[in-house]
Amino acid sequence: MLRVLMVLVPLALSIYAFIDCISTDEKEIRYIPKPLWAILVLLFPLVGSISWLLVGKDRTARRAAGGRPGGWVAPDDNPEFLKSLKEEKSSKEPEPEPEPEPEEAPGDKVDERLLEDWEADLRRREEELKRRQRDEDGGKD
Structure with missing residues (x-):
């Protein structure tokens, strides 16, 4: 059982670190470029993964932002998007004209x-x- 854990724990750690490395924005990576971090994690699973998790990613930027990553927001939650929809709708729709009084058509009689x-x-x-x-x-x- 211990032998299995000695294989699975580093494997899971390296998979997590590799996916985290690939999905991290370039601006949040420290010291060496993103492709080199990915190679380091793949070639040296235990050392590369631990080094990535400890020093490779700048984690202070997220904490300063309140723990919420900036970026994409769903359109129905984005107030700017909703405002632009209202403006677009109001600019496209002309003022409704009052309906004219119905006149008798020749076929009515x-x-x-x-x-x-x-x-x-x-x-x-x-x-x-x-x-x-x-x-x-x-x-x-």
Whole structure:
């Protein structure tokens, strides 16, 4: 069990240090360039990883910023982005014009006349059905 830990701990440490080295911004790296740190971590896993974690990365910059890394912010959390959206929307949308009063189109009179004819035809058919029902009911008694 101890032999397994002696292999896994340095391996995990070197993987963590390598990924941390690659994902770190160039401005936060101290003493030697980023590619050399990555090679050092890969060639000398235990020594390279420990040296990277202790001296390779400038960790004081993050602490001074309140522990929050600066950089990308989601658009819905970014007040500048939301402000730009509002400005863009207001500049693209013209003022709504008041709707003009509806005027009667020439087809409106024809449509109204057609509707009146249909209603009259429907009333006539309903009366005819009622008359038939009364005649049938009266003939049965």
